Every structure is written in structure tokens, then in C-alpha cells.
Amino acid sequence: MNILLAGKTHQVSEGATGFDLFELREVIAMHVNGEARDLSHVVVAEDKVEGILIDSPAGLEILRHSTAHVMAQAVQELFPNAKLGIGPYITDGFYFDFDVAEPFVPDDLKRVEKRMKELVGKSQRFTRIEVSDEEAKRLMADEPYKLELIGLKSEDVQEGSVEVSAGGLSVYENTNPDGSLAWRDLCRGPHLPNTRQIGKSFSLSRSAAAYWRGNENNKQLQRIYGTAWATKEALAEHLDRIEQAAKRDHRKLGVELDLFSFPEEVGSGLAVFHPKGGIIRKVMEDYSRAKHEEAGYEFVYTPHITKSNLFEQSGHLNWYSDGMFPPMKLDSEVGEDGEVRKQGVDYYLKPMNCPFHILIFKSRSRSYRELPLRMFEFGSVYRYEKSGVLHGLTRVRGMTQDDAHLFVTQDQLQQELTSVLKFVLDLLRDYGLNDFYLELSTREEGNPKFVGEDAIWESATKTLEQVANDSGLELVADPGGAAFYGPKISVQARDAIGRTWQMSTIQLDFNLPDRFNLEYVGSDGARHQPIMIHRALFGSIERFFGVLTEHYAGHFPPWLAPVQAVCIPVADEFADYLDIFASSLKKEGMRINVDHSDSRMQKKIRDHTLDRVPFIILAGARDVEAGTLAFRFRDGNQRNDIPLEEARQLIRDAIGNKEQV
RNA sequence: GCCGACCUGGCGCAAUUGGUAGCGCACCACUCUUGUAAAGUGGGGGUUACGGGUUCGAGUCCCGUGGUCGGCUCCA
Secondary structure (H helix, E strand, C coil), X not given: CEEEECCEEEECCCCCEHHXXXXXXXXXXXXXXXXXXXXXXXXXXXXEEEEEECCCHHHHHHHHHHHHHHHHHHHHHHCCCCEECCCCEECCEEEEEEECCCCXXXXXXXXXXXXXXXXXXXXXXXXXXEECHHHHHHHCCCCHHHHHHHHHCCCCCCCCCCCCCCCCEEEEEEECCCCCEEEEEECCCCCCCEHHHHCCCEEEEEEEEXXXXXXXXXXXXXXXXXXXXXXXXXHHHHHHHHHHHHHCCXXXXXXXXXXXXXXXXXXXXXXXXXXXXXXXXXXXXXXHHHHHHHCCCEECCCCCEEEHHHHHHHCHHHHHHHHCCCCEEECCEECCCCCEEECCEEEEECCCCHHHHHHHHCCCCEEHXXXXXXXXXXXXXXXXXXXXXXXXXXXXXXXXXXXXXXEECHHHHHHHHHHHHHHHHHHHHHCCCCCEEEEEEECCCCCCCCCCCHHHHHHHHHHHHHHHHHCCCCEEEEECCCECCECEEEEEEECCCCCEEEEEEEEEECCHHHHCCCCEECCCCCEECCEEEEEECCXXXXXXXXXXXXXHCCCXXXXXXCCCXXXXXXXXXXXXXXXXXXXXXXXXXXXXXXXXXXXXXXXHHHHHHHCCCCEEEEECHHHHHHCEEEEECCCCCEEEEEEHHHHHHHHHHHHHCCCCC
8 A cells, every 4th residue: 555655656565564664763653644653553544654853842741741651650660649630741851740758859849750751661562542531430440530631531621631632532551571571651652662762851840739630629639740862962951041041030130230139038939139130120111211211101109009989990909909908997986976977988009000091181171182192100019929939020020010000092093003002012122122023812702701892802902913913023812811801912022042921011901991981072962982902011020120131140131221331440549541431421320330350350350340331441551541441241252452532432332222242 | 829848057958756056159267379260277157037835855846937949820
């Protein structure tokens, strides 16, 4: 019979499997008509077959999932009472969940890893068995969680589930070379042919609890995470990437560079910015204000607390009170006669700025001539995030949003969204972020939680989509991801080491204009409801600060750097020369100083390099004589004999053009 | 919030089976006055997160509180 092998017609005998088709050892599975299959799979006439190499994306998934199996086998050998949860591959690795009486400790992981290496050495075969539901239940009788999955399989199968799929069930058995059964699991496959192919390039990284089937009302199982690669080199590179990422962790750099801290005395998730971090933040804020001013925004200011009725009207208290700090209760005053002299009132810290901006809009009647009306505020908000989710500056309880609310007419919507998106992207580019994609979050059809008329959703979603498409950026759909009150576009940015961060969001709101009865008088003299757009570019300044710190690994470009230049005299006698130079630039507003300390020059270079100062400027006898300076940069490069005026211009340009050096 | 681990001078780390807190960097002083990543000497600084308990004795053991870290769940 004929099959199509790697695009070419091949003649193979009846009953041929992948083992007959591929000689390369690196081929560990195959795609048959687009479906990943074991090599033991029997092909039939006209099948389209492609080999899967172990180091290809599909191959690595199979390798990782197979490694997860071996891990589970090792765990059950060492902990006979451990019950199996699920064990899928994930980015860079895999995990497996177990129900065990005692959580794993680091030493357990070492034992498991050791046992895994032994199992890999045993050359056990992965054997696939297609089974009926009844057969599956019989084989997995001791595994309550697997039984639950078997019961679920027809409905409610999660996307990408590795245990079961909507089709028939299968079980994988690991068998020893002598044919004896070593272990089995309910699994969709495919797998490597043999445990030996897992090799040595895997390691277990950590264990943690995870809710069964991702639901916090379910029992927590113990999850072990691991990473697995096709080669030792690839594993080493992976571990190195993790190490590099750890080095640019903003929490670590925040301490090292003296940027910010989280005093225990203040409370969890509440940051204080130190002078150096304060400079960066101030530059960011100043620049943001200037850009907003240019773009026709008006600045407003609103208080941090409000009486409860505002958030009752907005609905926040109803929907999100768990995420708000509890109220400050002003007790009522009751006279001796029992008469209430003063009503009790609750005040809340604001978790959002929108209701305040809405009140400004409502403070008088509005004409269509005033629209689009753009209100901007650095609004500090407080959200009672669960203690376990706090993370440095990227997830905090007190933050300042660069928040704006735009009130527009239906006709203005597209134009306004287009310019907001351009505004956002331009601003992010100024911060060295220029690799973006967009995510369009839309509502789920038929879900009653989404408010607003169908027609409005439809047209607004279409408008957003059009604006997103017109931007020319990659657009990823996020169906069902919209807030209940409107669809949104979010801008995702990739940082210097390829991680993506959700940055800006542009969100339509069909709810608040309604709840607050917003209206303007149109050219027809009638009252109309404006459309409201929420948008934040940084998201929160704190979060953006954290992301930028990691993006630059603390090497802030000169325009943001807390100290832009430090001058180091080769010997004390040249300090005056540098003082004159530095003060000339200081007058221009530059953050430059001369290091007069007692340390040796080499020591000063080291200190300021570690402090990530962009320009280190040296001068000695040669320079004083020639009227020049020597530059040293953070990467160790130097430029010598630069005339004073050229040196000034070099720094001015780098700052003015927001260049990285 | 849940599970687990952790919390020692500003920072990074030590302290054998519970025996009475050390080191490096930083800081201060003095000496040295230097051409591209660490000069030398001396000095100051910790009621070991906080509160309780066990013990002759607690940084080490137990309980509680706070905080941090890694996950899970969540993120208007």
C-alpha cells in the first residue's frame, strides 16, 4: 500500500508502524494525518505521515509528558499510597499531581529524581492499550481521581487535556524488557517508545500544592514540577535562562539599586519609593503628563476615599467588595433621648477612579461640542489583593494608575480608539518596548453576566477589532475574556528576554454611563448617552516600573537613570577640571556628579558600574592638557580623547533622544 | 485565601546533637593619591521579625502574630 511520508509517496507493507518508517533515532513519534501518534501506531493506506523529532516543539511535549509518567511511576514506588492526579507537559517541562498524606520535601524530590534516573536506565517500553470505559475503570480501580476523569470524559473535557479526549480511552503501560508490567496510567498519549530516550537532561524543580481540577473548593494535591530537554546542552541553557531572569528580578534590583522597598511596618503590598526610584518615577510621570497634555487630555484630581454610596451606585461594592479594603465606619451619634443626631457613614478607599471622573462629567450639563472629553489623573487606588498573590511591584495593594476616561459619541468612537492605541504604542516605544501584540477580549455569547444591548456590543466589538487590525499588529482573540461591562483591547509587550507582559488596556464601558445616567446634548438638541472608554497606559506606575526594571535589567537608559553620569578624576588634582565640566551640565538639568571620595579610581569605576550609571567620565593629565574626556560605558567599552563640547553633546543627545547606551 | 518553605547587623551569608552570635560587602576614621571593575590598617553596628512557652540554658525546640518566597485560586 502507499502512504505519503514526509510529502512523498512511499510503498509500505500492510501493518507497517512508525518503527518501519523511520531510521533516525531522534524520531520519537509521528504525525499521522495531523494527529500525534506513537511510533507503534499502524499506518493505513493513504495516511499522511511525518516524523516528530525529539527536539522539535511537538517532540519536546512528548518527551516532557513521558518524563512526567516516569516521575509518577517513581513517586508511586517510593510513596505507595500516592494517588495520581493529572500530569501534563507545560512550557519547558511538566508536572504531576499526587494525593499524598504528607507534602513532599526537597529531599523527597531528590529521591524521586534518583529513582527516575534508574527507571530511565531500565529501558521500559511505553505501550498503548485502547480500552473501553469499563476496562479503563477496572485498570484504574485504585486511582480515584482517574476514575473521576473517566466519568467526565465525554462532557467537560478541558482543552489540551492529556488524560482523556472526547474519543476512546487509552491506557499506557510501562513494561520491562522481560515483558513484566512496571506501571500504568490513564493517558491519551502519545509517548516515547522507551524510557531510555528520556536521557539525563531533566530535573525536578519544586513541589507545591494545587487544587484538584483547578478549583479552589476542591482538595489540594501535591504537585511536582520538572523540566526536561532533548539534550544536556538544552537543559543547561534553560537553567541559565532562569538564572539570568533571576538576576534581573526587580525585587532584587530594587534593593541593590536602592529604588524602593516594602517596609514590613507599612504592610504587605505597599511600596515606598526611595530617592533613586523616585527620580525614575518622577521622570516617567513628568513625561506622561507632557504627552497627555499634547494629546488633548485634561487633568483632574480626586480624593482617595469616598462615602460608600458612590461605589454602591457604580456597582463596585456589589461586585468587588471582597477586593476592597474594609470600610472606615463613622458611627452614628445618638442623643440621650435615643434620637439619631448623626447618621453613621462608611468611607471606602477607592479601588478605581472612574466614578469620580464620572461625577466631574456630571457636574454640569454637557454639550456634544465638548466631546471627546478626556480626563486624566494619576489616581492612587487600593485593592485588597489576597495575601498569596502579592508580588513585588507587579501585584500590590496600593498603586497609582495613569488613568484616563474618555467620553465620546458613537461617531467618534473609531477615531478616538485609533488615536488612543497609537498614543499607547508610541509611549511604550519610548520606553524601549517595541515588540507588541494585541489581545481582543470579547463577550461570551449568551452569557447573561454581560450587560448592555446586543447591538452595542456587536458594533463596539467590530470597531475595536477594526482598530486593532488597522494597527498592523498581531491580534489574538480572547473570547469570553471581556469584562461584564464591555469589550477591551490589551497591549501585550515582549521584554528584552522575550517574556510578555500585559501593559495597557483600552476598555469600553456600557455599564457606568447607564448607572450614572450620563448624557450630553447633541446637535439635535436631544439628550444622548456618551460611550465611555477606560484606559491606562502603564497599567499602574508601580507595575510598569517593575517591568521596566526587569526589561532593562536595571540598566536604565540615560533619560531615566537616577544618576546619568559620574565623573571620576584619575587623581585628585584633576577633580576641579571635572567639577567645571559637571556643573556646566548640571545647569542644564542633568543628573551628573563628580566622585570626590577617597577610593581609588578603579574602585570608583567598579562602584558606579555596579550602580548602572550610564556614563562614567574620566579625566587625567592627558585630558586636562588636551581639553578632552574619556568615557567608559556599562558594558566596559570606552571612548577616549573626546573634546569637552563633543562630550556634552553626546550626553545631551542620548538623553534627549531617549537612547540606550 | 489555601499548601509548603523561610525570616540572624543596611545587603549577602556562617553558627557541630539547644551551651550564650561570626564573616564578606557597605558604613566611619586614619594612611596611600592612583589612566579604565575591589589599596591597607583600625573602628562602630545585631535584645537573631514580633509575642508567648519548654529548658539550668533557645538563633537553634513548641505555639501564635507579622512579613517574605514558590505554587494553586484570583486580578474590576
